[in-house]
Amino acid sequence: MLEQTGIPEASDINGVFPSDERLAKGPVAVIECFQRIPCNPCSTACRRGAIEAFDDINDLPKVNHEKCNGCSLCVSRCPGLAIMVVDMTYAEDKALLKLPYEFAPLPEEGSSVTALNRAGEAVGEALVVKVQNTPALDKTPLVSIAVAKDLARTVRNFRVTDDTSAESPGILRGDEAPSPMVCRCNDLDLDNIRDLMKKGFTSIDEIKRVSRLGMGPCQGRNCIPLVLGELSRFLGKPVSELDPGTYRPVVKSVSLGAVAEYDGEALTE
Template sequence: MLPLNGIPTPEDIAAVMPTEERLSKGPVAITECFQNIPCDPCYHSCKRGAIKAFTDINERPQIDFDKCNGCGSCMSRCPGLAIFVVDATYSDSEALVKIPYEFLPLPRVNQIVTAVNRAGEELGNAKVVKVQNTKAQDKTALVWLAVPKNLMMESRHFLVKEVR
C-alpha cells in the first residue's frame, strides 16, 4: 500500500517497532522512514550512537533500541518528519508520544487535541503535555501528547480542535 497511498502496511510498521520488553524500559525513538532515499541527518544528530551508521546514504535508518534513550534529538533533524518517540512508562493508563510538528499555531500545554493515525483517521482525544520549540530545532517543534496506551503505536499526528 505504501507506494500507492503513502500509508505503511502492518508489516512495514512491525519491521521498525521495538520489542515490548524495550518499550517497558522507557522512551524510545521509532523511525517510520519506509523508502530508500538519500538522507542521513538523523544519524549525525544522535549523540548516543543509537542510529546505526549507513553504509549507503540511500539506506533506511536503523535504531539500536538498547542505546536509544528517547531524547528526540533526531526528530527535528528528519526532513520527512518520520521519527517519533514513544514512552509506554508515562503512566498506568497513558503513553507519551512525541510528534514532530511544523504547523502554526502551535498547540498549548494542557490543550485537548484529536489524535490521528497514519491515514489521518481520528483515534480519540489526546492531551498536549509539552511543546518544545527551540532555535536549535529549526522550526520543527516537538509536541508531546498523552494518549491512551492502546493508541501509542497508532497516534502519529493530531488535529487542533480550536483555532486561537
C-alpha cells in the same frame, strides 16, 4: 500497500517498533522511514550511536533501540518527519508520544486535541503535555501528547481543531508569530513564499523554478500542499482550481537496460 498509498500498514509499523521489553524500559525512538532516499541527518544527529552510520546515503536508518535513550534529537532533525519518541512508561494507562509538528499555531500545553492515525483519520482524544519550540531544535517544534496506551501504535499526528471544513490545507498563524518553515529541504519559510507571491510568482511551477520548492528529498510531499493553501488564500481561489504543478519522476540514475527490462511490477526500492 505502502508503495501505492504512502500510508504504512500495521505490519510496516510493527516491523520498526521496539520490542515490548524495550518499550517497558522508557522512551525510545520509532523511525518510520521506508523509502530509500538520499538523506541521513538522523544518523548524524544521534550522539549515542543508536542509529548506525550509513554506508550509502540512500540507506534506510537502522536503530539500535537498546542504545537509544529517547532524547529526541533525531526527531527534530529528520526532514521527512519520520521519527517519533514513544514512552510507554509515562502513566498507568497512557503513553506519551513526542511528535514533530510543523503546522501553526502550535497547540497549548494542557489542551485537548484530536488524535489522528497515519491516514489522517480521527481515532481518539489526546492531551498536549509539552510543546518545545526553540532554535536549538532546528526549527521543527516537538509536541508531546498523551494517548491511551492501546493507541500508541495507531496515533501518529493530531489536529488542533475539529474544523475539517476548510478546503485549503495550509498554514494558519497570527502576524506576530515567527515565520514557520514550509520547505525544509530548501530552507524556505512562509515569509519567503509570501514574498515570491507578492513578486508575481503565483503558481507552483513558477515558485518551484525560482526557489527550488519541492525539488529536495521529499519531492514536494510536505511543502506543495502547504503552498497550494497559501496560493488559494492569496488568489482567492479554491485549491481544486489551482494547478498542482508538474511532477517528474524521481531522482536516481537508472540505466536504459533497467528501463527496458522493467516488467511493470511495483518497485520496492
